[in-house]
Amino acid sequence: MVDPGSxxxxxxxxxxxxxxGPRAVPAxxxxxxxxxxxxxxxxxxxxxxQFGYFGDELYFVATGKYQWAWGYADNPWLLPWLAAxxxxxxxxxxxALRVIPLLMTSAGVxxxxxxxxxxxxxxxxxxxxxxxxxxxxxxxxxxxxLATSTVDPFLWVVVGWLVVRWARTRSDWALVWAGVVTAxxxxxxxxxxxxxxxxxxxxxxxxxxxxxxxxxxxxxxVITVAVTIPTLVWQVDNDWPYLLMQQVIKEQNDxxxxxxxxxxxxxxxxxxxxxxxxxxxxxxxxxxxxxxxxPYRFLGVxxxxxxxxxxVAANRYYYVAGMYPLVFAASAxxxxxxxxxxxxxxxxxxxxxxxxxxxxxxxxxxVRPADGFTGVDLVDFQASGSLGWPDLADQTxxxxxxxxxxxxxxxxxxxxxxxxxxxxxxxxxxxxAAYGPERGYWFTGRPADSTRQVVYVGGDEKWLTQFFGRVxxxxxxxxxxxxxxxANQGVPIYVLNDPVxxxxxxxxxxxxx
Numbered sequence: 001m002v003d004p005g006s007x008x009x010x011x012x013x014x015x016x017x018x019x020x021g022p023r024a025v026p027a028x029x030x031x032x033x034x035x036x037x038x039x040x041x042x043x044x045x046x047x048x049x050q051f052g053y054f055g056d057e058l059y060f061v062a063t064g065k066y067q068w069a070w071g072y073a074d075n076p077w078l079l080p081w082l083a084a085x086x087x088x089x090x091x092x093x094x095x096a097l098r099v100i101p102l103l104m105t106s107a108g109v110x111x112x113x114x115x116x117x118x119x120x121x122x123x124x125x126x127x128x129x130x131x132x133x134x135x136x137x138x139x140x141x142x143x144x145x146l147a148t149s150t151v152d153p154f155l156w157v158v159v160g161w162l163v164v165r166w167a168r169t170r171s172d173w174a175l176v177w178a179g180v181v182t183a184x185x186x187x188x189x190x191x192x193x194x195x196x197x198x199x200x201x202x203x204x205x206x207x208x209x210x211x212x213x214x215x216x217x218x219x220x221x222v223i224t225v226a227v228t229i230p231t232l233v234w235q236v237d238n239d240w241p242y243l244l245m246q247q248v249i250k251e252q253n254d255x256x257x258x259x260x261x262x263x264x265x266x267x268x269x270x271x272x273x274x275x276x277x278x279x280x281x282x283x284x285x286x287x288x289x290x291x292x293x294x295p296y297r298f299l300g301v302x303x304x305x306x307x308x309x310x311x312v313a314a315n316r317y318y319y320v321a322g323m324y325p326l327v328f329a330a331s332a333x334x335x336x337x338x339x340x341x342x343x344x345x346x347x348x349x350x351x352x353x354x355x356x357x358x359x360x361x362x363x364x365x366x367v368r369p370a371d372g373f374t375g376v377d378l379v380d381f382q383a384s385g386s387l388g389w390p391d392l393a394d395q396t397x398x399x400x401x402x403x404x405x406x407x408x409x410x411x412x413x414x415x416x417x418x419x420x421x422x423x424x425x426x427x428x429x430x431x432x433a434a435y436g437p438e439r440g441y442w443f444t445g446r447p448a449d450s451t452r453q454v455v456y457v458g459g460d461e462k463w464l465t466q467f468f469g470r471v472x473x474x475x476x477x478x479x480x481x482x483x484x485x486x487a488n489q490g491v492p493i494y495v496l497n498d499p500v501x502x503x504x505x506x507x508x509x510x511x512x513x
Contacts, residue, residue: 022168022169022170023120023168025117025118025120025168026117026120026121026122026123026126027122027123028113028114028117028126029113029117029122029123029126029127032123032126032127032130033109033110033113033126033127033130034110036109036113036127036130036131036134037106037107037109037110037130037134038106039134040105040106040109040134040140040143041102041103041105041106043361043365044098044101044102044105044106044143044144044365045102047144047365047366047367048094048095048098048099048102048144049094049095050144050366050382050386051366051370051382051383051386051387052094052386052387052388052389052390053094053097053386053389054094054145054147054382054385054386055385055386055415055416055417055420055487056145056146056147056148056385056417057083057094057097057145057146057147058389058417058420058421058424059080059416059417059420059440060079060080060082060083060084060146061080061083061084061086061087061097061420061424062419062420062421062423062424063080063420063440063441063444064079064080064081064082064083064084064085064087065083065084065087065088065424066423066424066433067080067423067440067441067444067445068080068081068084069234069443069444070230070231070233070234071230071231071234071235071238071242072439072440072443073238073241073242073244073245073439073440073442073443073513074241074242074245074439074440075148075188075189075242075440076186076187076188076189076190076228076231077187077230077231078151078184078187078188079146079147079148079151079188082100082146083097083146086100097146098144098145098146100146101142101143101144101145101146101147101150101151102143104143104150104151104154105134105139105140105142105143105150105154107154108133108139108153108154108157108325109130109133109134110130111157111158111161111325112129112130112132112133112157112324112325112328112329113126113127113129113130114126114161115129115157115160115161115164115325115326115329116128116129116130116325116328116329116332116333118161118164118165118167118168118329119164119293119296119329119330119333120292120333121329121332121333121336122336124332124335124336125329125332125333125335125336126332128279128328128332128335128336128348129325129328129329129332131275131353132271132272132275132276132279132324132328132332132348133157133324133325133328135272135275135276135353135356135357135360136270136271136272136276136321136324136360137269137270137271137272137273137276137360137363137364138153138270138271138317138318138321138324139153139321139324140360140361140364140365141364141365141382142318142321144364144365144366144382145382148188148189149318149321151185151188151189152185152188152189152191152192152322153318153321153322153324154322155181155182155184155185155188155192155322156185156192156195156321156322156323157322157325158181159178159181159182159185159192159195160195160299160322160323160325160326161325162174162175162177162178162181163175163178163199163299164296164299164326166178166211167208167295167296167298167299168295172214172215172216173216175214175216175217175219175220176216176219176220176223178220179216179217179219179220179221179222179223179224180220180223182196182220182223182224183223183224183226183227183228184227186224186227186228186231187227187228187231190242191314191319192322194306194309194310194313194319195302195306195322195323197305197306197309198301198302198303198304198305198306198309199211199298199299199302200212201301201302201305202297202298202299202300202301202302202305203298205298205301206297206298206301207297207298208295208298211298238443241443241513244513245439245513246313246314248513249314249315249316260311260315262317263310263311263315263316263317264307264311264317266317267280267307267317267318267320267321268280268281270317270318270321271324272356272360273356273359274347274352274356275347275348275352275353275356276324276328278331278344278347278348279327279328279331279332279348280324280327280328280331282331282334282340282344283326283327283328283329283330283331283332284300284303284304284327284330286330286331286333286334287299287300287303287326287327287330288300288301288304290330290334292333293330293333296330299326300327300330302323303320303323303326303327306320306323307320331348332348335348365382366380366382366383366386368380368383370383370387370481370482370486380485383482383486384485384486384487385417385486385487387479387481387482387486387487387488387489388477388479388481388482388486388487388488388489389421389424389425389488390421390425391477391478391479391488392418392421392422392425392457392477392488392491393421393422393424393425393426393429393431394425394429395475395477395478395493396411396422396426396431396455396457396493397426397429397430397431399455399474399475399493399495400430400431400455401430403453403455403495405453408448408450408451408452408453409432409451409452409453409454409455410432410433410434410435410447410448410451410453410454410455411426411431411432411434411435411454411455411456411457412434412435412436412437412447412454412455412456412457413434413435413436413441413457413458414436414437414438414456414457414458414459415436415438415458415487416436416438416439416440416441417487418436418457418458418488418491419434419435419436419438419441420434420436420441422434422457435447437507437510437511437512438512438513439512439513442507442510442511442512446503446504446507447503447507448503449502449503449504451499451503452497452498452499453495453496453497454468454494454495454496454497455493455494455495455496456493456494456495456496457477457491457492457493457494458491458492459492459494461473461492461494464494464496466500466509467496467499467500467501467506467509467510468496468497468498468499468500469497469498469499469500470496470497470498471494471496472494472495472496472497473492473493473494474493474494474495475492475493476490476491476492476493477489477490477491477492477493478490
């Protein structure tokens with residue numbers, strides 16, 4: 001019987017070492033693993049120019065260029081900073097912006113293969129893990145856009161690999177580098193803190209408890225905190241809007257995606273059907289139960305803990321995507337050993353992988369026409385969130401220029417996407433700086449006290465009458481290039497006059513997290 005505390009010292013786990021040191025790992029299957037990474041990169045490159053900026057991309061570009069700060073209501077500073085740097089080099093190029101997620105997704109494929117190698121997986125296990133990661137619907141879809149859901153999972157994968165490597169070698173440098181990567185991840189989203197909570201709980205529950213006594217772990221923590229101080233100060237100064245946003249996100253998911261009951265099924269499905277879903281379930285079981293994976297069992301516990309925390313705190317299924325390679329790799333190692341049930345032995349085979357490629361690409365990437373789902377009760381999320389931003393700015397500018405008087409007039413977008421579009425595209429069309437009552441845009445500033453008139457894009461007339469004495473709908477955005485359901489098709493444009501309260505009070509009342 002195995003003593004649960006037998007892996008709590010600071011030596012490499014017995015099951016994972018050879019005489020004289022850590023267990024040697026198989027050779028890295030560089031050719032096929034990197035081949036999968038290159039293939040994914042080429043596919044993403046082929047679709048990188050589709051449609052236009054996605055709403056979140058536009059938000060990052062606009063805030064990074066015009067409203068940069070150490071923090072925002074929904075994310076820290078890293079993505080706006082990156083987006084603004086790319087826009088400075090390649091103005092108006094969403095194609096250039098998407099090189100970043102393309103490279104991260106391709107690199108994630110390689111790191112996924114390296115995790116399987118650390119688990120003792122040979123060529124087959126490494127290729128299965130890399131290919132399953134590449135065909136994960138969530139990973140492939142997020143690889144098309146620069147978003148927190150792209151950057152965050154990639155950095156989780158790198159941290160996961162470094163922690164697995166430490167578990168095999170006990171190299172403290174692995175922990176220090178994990179701290180550096182964690183510090184970077186915290187500048188994009190704070191979620192990786194959940195991953196470390198899971199790792200700590202797993203180490204306490206099943207070992208190696210010596211992990212918590214390693215000075216390198218505390219060095220990693222100091223690095224993370226030191227780098228994160230500026231964005232934490234911003235959150236404190238603004239009463240922690242990030243925490244409020246997590247509650248808003250949870251409520252949105254409860255309403256739109258089935259809440260807690262829908263989170264786990266969606267996470268499994270978005271791992272990819274059928275391969276990713278099977279590897280996910282099988283791999284978690286193996287990570288928790290397989291004797292030869294005993295040194296890494298704490299990571300299986302971490303997966304469970306993180307999933308429970310996310311179910312309680314946020315309910316976004318894709319928040320767990322960064323842990324996919326850990327369980328994919330555990331499953332792939334057992335597949336390579338032939339330790340899988342006969343009834344699903346056919347799943348991780350090359351014909352199934354080959355058939356999964358067109359399915360994954362069609363369902364997750366913008367290879368369809370923008371109106372490809374017209375006639376059915378589905379919304380193409382990528383097309384919907386990417387089409388028509390210049391049109392929205394054009395038609396708003398036309399309304400603005402047609403006003404009898406533009407003195408003391410501002411423009412506002414109802415959603416943070418619409419405010420971003422007006423801010424980014426509007427200035428070259430003669431519009432003033434844009435404002436918005438939603439999410440991060442509310443924190444970028446309010447209209448001047450002298451403002452008497454607002455050109456308002458989006459929103460609901462009844463809601464607006466709470467704040468203005470005169471609400472006149474003067475038009476609606478039309479996108480002649482598509483009949484698809486999009487974020488901009490038919491969006492109303494209002495002219496608002498006679499604010500019912502002074503702007504400091506009015507702005508607080510209009511705020512929508």
